Amino acid sequence: MGLKVIGSGLGRTGTLSTKLALEQLGFAPCHHMVEVFMNPAQVQLFIDAGNGRPDWDAIFGGYEAMVDHPGCAYWRELAAHYPDAKVLHTVRDPDKWFDSTQATIFNPDRPPPPEGTPMRVFFDQLYAWYGGDMHDRGFMTDFFRRHTERVIASVPAERLLVFDVKEGWAPLCAFLGVDVPATPYPRENSTQEFQARVASGEMPIDTDKVRANLERR
Template sequence: MLDVIGAGFGRTGTLSLKLALERLGFGPCHHMIEIIDDPEQIDRWARVIENGDRNWDEVYRGYRATVDWPGVAFWRELVEHYPEAKVILTVRDPKSWYESARESIYRAGSIHTDDPVGVRRRRLVRRLVWEGDFGGRFEDAEHAMAVFTEHNDAVRREVPAGRLLEFRVSQGWKPLCRFLGVPVPGEPFPRTNDRREFAERVAQRQGR
């Protein structure tokens, strides 16, 4: 049963939000990193994407929240399926988002791998994100930024205002905790997965 649905695209602070939600008691929180760290998740999401197996309670068994892809690609279905869940739209400037996504998650997909698990994961991400959300045109910056902007606008239009928090991770704990109705922790808001950290994580995974 999901209590929180993240509706923001990857590279809008979603990993920081994941860590924050887990610190606040809304964990485990699903994120693309789950697919990277757990090969069994590749098969689970392949069934969702390729076979239309949309048993969301089973897909998210054991999770209380989801942010980032793959879940954000199905945000409308999740918002409908979990009518009591609160929705968080992480946002940032479209140009800075595009530059960050291009130099991190998109570039990572071009790194050669002979690892069968890596090949399957890359196929999944390509079909879901680059061919799915961006129609195979992510390298067209104007198109990609238009998709990003329209996605955010659609979330704003379709999710009732009382159920939605538009959030920049730079805002820290207060708006997030107020929205979720929980106390503000006495520790800094988690900030992680900038481009340098992302590159180091990819290099480590590639054995370099």
């Protein structure tokens, strides 16, 4: 089953909400960073990809869609490998995005995984992809804008949707050619929810809710 939707948007652009939305629309399961936490074998597969030895079909076998890190770093390669897939580029205000990253996924006060572990290598690769100081507002907001510009310049317009989750179901469903659900667009993993879960010693993402979403289909 190859990917039908490739998410090129960066983490903290409503990607968990979009994962749940895509699954509700039938593009399930949808790969997201939470899948790496839930399936540790994926860590080595992404390390291999970062070292130039990707096996996309092993990583995304069984998935119909992908959003968020680490997959978004490979949007070019995935768009070439799955030529029939549509590209979904989630965006938000760059400064608000930066503030969200510093309070959550790139929080400078959070210790990295232990040195020498696969998870440390995995995250070192992810951080290196940005190529600069991840805590510098100017650098990161410029990266955010340039990333969007690169995607727009590279992906044919008919294959691409630049999407802000605040727009809700209508543009996403029109792009994918599916009916608009009667339920509200998902709103998950806010900064406050992320911080509360980390503070309580839990996974930063509610994996039980992710599993339940698939089970409801």
